[in-house]
Amino acid sequence: MAVGTHGESYIETDPPGSPGRQPQGGPGHGLDGLAQVATKIRDAIESVIEGKPGVVRLALTVLLAEGHLLIEDVPGVGKTMLAKALARSIDCSVRRVQFTPDLLPSDITGVSAYNQERREFEFKPGPVFAHIVVGDEINRASPKTQSALLECMEERQVTVDGTTYSLEQPFMVIATQNPVEMEGTYPLPEAQRDRFTARISMGYPDPTAELEMLDVHGQSAPLERLSPVAHANDVRDIINVVRHQHVAPAVKQYAIELVSATRKHPELRLGASPRATLHLVRAARAYAALDDRDYVLPDDIQDLAVPVLAHRLLPTAEAQVERRRPEQVVAELVNRLPVPSPRK
Template identity: 70%
Template sequence: MSLGTRYNGQGDGPPGSAAGVIAVADRIRQAMETVIEGKPEVVRIALTVLLAEGHLLIEDIPGVGKTMLAKALGRAVDCSVQRIQFTPDLLPSDITGVSVYHQERHEFEFNPGPVFANIVLGDEINRASPKTQAALLECMAEMQVSVDGETRPLERPFMVVATQNPGDMEGTYPLPEAQRDRFMARISVGYPTAQAELDMIDSHSASSPLDELAAVAAAADVRSMVDHVRTIHVAPGMRRYAVDLVTATRTSRALRLGASPRATLHLVRAARAYAALEGREYVVPDDVQTLAVPVLAHRLLPSAEAQMERHTPERVVSDIVARLPIPAPH
C-alpha cells in the first residue's frame, strides 16, 4: 500500500499538513522506487531521515546500489545537490571550501566547497583519512561551516547521505565514533530478490533509470514537511520508552560503548517522522521499535565477549527491544 493511501481519504493538502506530507512523500517514494527496485523499507528509512533533518549512512558491499539510492533521493527533490568522491588524497578544504586572495581587489574571496548544498552525497566516505572525514563534523551537527575564522550557515534542508564499504575491505579507514554518532541512521541495501534483479536487467539495459528521474518535490516542500514533523506528539510514556531503550545499551554487558544522548534525540525525531509518514499525529511504540536498529546499532561497540560469540550490535539492540516493557497507552 502506498504512503498516500494510508491517510483517511482527505486528499492532498499543503506540504505542511498531514495529508500534504503523505502526498509529497509518496511522490518522492515512487520516484525513488523507479530506480531502487524491491527495497521499499530502505527507501522509507531514507525518507524518514530526510524529514527528521538527519543524515544517512548507507553501508554495504560494492555493487548493490548504495550510490544509486543516494542519487535517487537527490534527484527526486528539486534542490541543490553536490557529490563528494572520498579518496585518500582528499583534503578538508576540498569539502568545506577555501579563501582565495585576489591581487586586483586586494581581498580574500571565499569559494564554497560542495558541502554548501541541500543534499550532499558522500561516496565511499571511509576511503578518506580521518582528518578529512572530520571536516563534516561541524556541518552535520550544527548546520554551519567555520573557515578562516568565519562561520557560515548552511541552507535548509541539509542532509548528508554517505556511502561506505564494510570496514574489513581494502583501502578503508574506520569512521571514528564521533562521526558515526552524527549519522541519524545506518542502513544496508542488501542483495535484491531474484525477480527484482530480473526487472533490473530490463530497466538498466538500455539506459540508467536515473536519467529519466525528474524532481517531484521542491526544497520548500521539504522544509514545510519538516516543520510539520516537529509538531508530531510524543507522549511522556513514549519519551520514557526511548530513554529506557537507549539507557539499556549503556548497561548491556554485550557492549563496551552504549548510545549517546544524541542518539536519544535522533530516535525521537526519527519516530516523529515515521509517524508522519504513517498518517499519524502521534508516536506509537512500533515507530520506536522499527527504528531502534537503524538509529542505534551503528553507534555501539560490542564487548570482547560479544565479538567472540559473534553477537552484533544489531542483535543486541533487537534483544533489548524484545525484553523492554512496552509503555501503556495514554
Template identity: 65%
Template sequence: MRPSAPTTSELEHLVEVGERLAATMSAVIEGKPEVVRTAITVMLAEGHLLVEDVPGVGKTMLAKTLARSVDASVRRVQFTPDLLPSDITGVSVFNQDNRVFEFRPGAVFANVVVGDEINRASPKAQSALLECMEEHQVTVDGQTHALPHPFMIMATQNPVEMEGTYPLPEAQRDRFMARVSVGYPDPRAEVEMLDHHGAASPLDDVRPVTDAEGVAELIRVVRRVHASEAARRYVVDVAAATRSHPAIRLGASPRATLHVLRAARARAALAGRDHVLPDDVQALAVPLLAHRIILTSEAHVSRLTPAGVVEDVIARTRVPGRR
C-alpha cells in the same frame, strides 16, 4: 508552550509527498521498500544517512535517486585518500583586485550532499564533516558560514574489511542518524533490474517530486508531531538499556536519543498520525542505534551482531502501558 499538532490536511499532504517519493525511488531501487522508506524518514527528520554495503549493490544509486527526487541544490564528493578538508568545507582565496580574502564555498554548501565511499578518505578529511553535520555551519579562517536549509548528507561506505578503507570514528558515526544496508536484490528484482536498467540509466527518468522549500515545510510539520511523556520515556529507557546491556561496551548517546525521537516523529507523520507510538521507536531502533554501539570482546567472540543486540534491547525494554 507546546506547538499545535499538525492538521489533517497537512498530514495528508505529507503522506502524499512521501508516497510519491517512495514510488519514484522504488522505480530505481527495486525490491528495497524498507531502505527507501528509511531514507525518506531520515530526510524529514533532519538527519544524515549512512549507506554501508559491499560494492555494486546500489549504494550510490540510492543516494543519487533521493537527491534527484527533490528539486534542490545537490553536490557530490568523491572521497579519496588525497581529498583535502578544504575541498569539502571551502577555502579563503586572496583577490588581487580587491586586496581582500574571499571565501569560496566547498562541496557541503548544498541542500543534499552525496558523499561517495566516505571511508576511503583520510581521517583528517573525514573530520571536516563533523561541524557541518552537527551544527549546519562551517568555520574557515575564524569565519562561520551557515549551510543551506534543509541540509542532508547521504554518505556511502564499504565494509571496513575492504581494501583501502579507514574506519569512521565514533564521533562521526554518531552524527549519522541512521545506517542502512541495501543488500543483494532477490532474483525476481534482479531480473527486473536487467530489463529496466540494461539499456539506459534509470536516473534519466527521475523527475523531482518536491523542492527544497517543500521539504522544509514538511520538516516543520514533522516537528509538531506530538510525543507524549510516556513515548519520550520509552525512548530514554531504550537508550539507557543499551548502556547497561552486558554485551555492549559503549551504549547510545544522548544525541542518539534525540535522533530516535525525531525519526519516530517523521515515521508517525508518514503514516498519517499526529502522535508517536512505541511501534515507531521499535521499527527504527536497529537502523538508528546499531551503528552507534560498540560490543564487548566477549560479544564478538560469541558472534553477536550490533543489530541482534539492539533487537534484544528492544525485547527487554518494557513498553509503556503494557504489563
C-alpha cells in the same frame, strides 16, 4: 508487537489545539500535504531502486527527521544509486564528493583564496554548501578530512579562518561505505558515526526484483530519466509538520529506557549517547508522519531502534569473539523491555 489500534490513547496528554496536536505550516502542508509530497518522492526513488520499499522509506524518514544517512553494504547493491535517486527527486542543490585518501578538509568545506583584483581574501564555498551532499565511500578519506563534516552535520554551519557560514536548509549528508574492501580505508570514528541518524544496508534484491532490474536497467539508465518531483520549499514545509508531531511522555520515557539499556549491557563497551535518544525520537516523528499519524507509537520506536542505534554501539572483545553484533543486542533489548501501556 502491535499497539497501533490503541494509538489514540497516546495523545490524550495534549490539550486540544496544542502545538503537538495541530502541526503548523502553510496551506496544504499538514499531514495530507506531507503524504502527497512523500509519496511522490518515494515513487520517484522506487522507479530507480527495485524491490527495496523498506530501505526507501527509511531514507525518507531520515530526510524528514533533518538527519543524515549512512548506507553500508557490499559493492554493487545500489548504495550510490539510492543516494543519487533521493537527491535527484528533489529540486534542490546537490553535490557529490568522491572520498579518497588524498582529499583535504578544504576540498569539502571551501577555502579562502586571495583575489588579486580586489586585493583581499574571498571565500570559495566547497561542495558542502548544498541541500544534499552525497559522500561516496566516506571511509576512504583520512580522519582529518572526515572530521571536516562534524560541524556541518551537527550545527549546519562551517567555520573557515574564523568566519562561520550557515548551510542550506534543508541539509542532509548521505554517505556510503564498503565494509569488505578495508584496504586503504579509515574506519569512521565514534563521533562521526554518532552524527548519522541511521545506518541502513541495501541487501541483495530478491530474484523477482533482480529480474525486473535487468529489464529496466538493461535498456536504459532510469536515473538519467528521473526528474525532480518536489522542491526544497516543499521539503522545508513538511519538515515543519514533522517537528510538531506529538510524542506522549510514556513514549519518550520508553525511548530513554531503550537507549539507557545499551549503556548497561554487558556485551557493549560503548552504549548509545543522548544524541542517539534525540535522533530516535526525531526519526519516530517522521516515521509516524509517513503513516499519516500525528502522534508517535512505541511501534515506531521499535521499528527504528536497530537502524538508529546499532551503528553507534561498540561490542566488547568477548562479544566480537562470539560474533555477536550490536544489531542483535538492540533487537533483544527491544523484545525484552516492557512496552508502555496506552492510557485507558
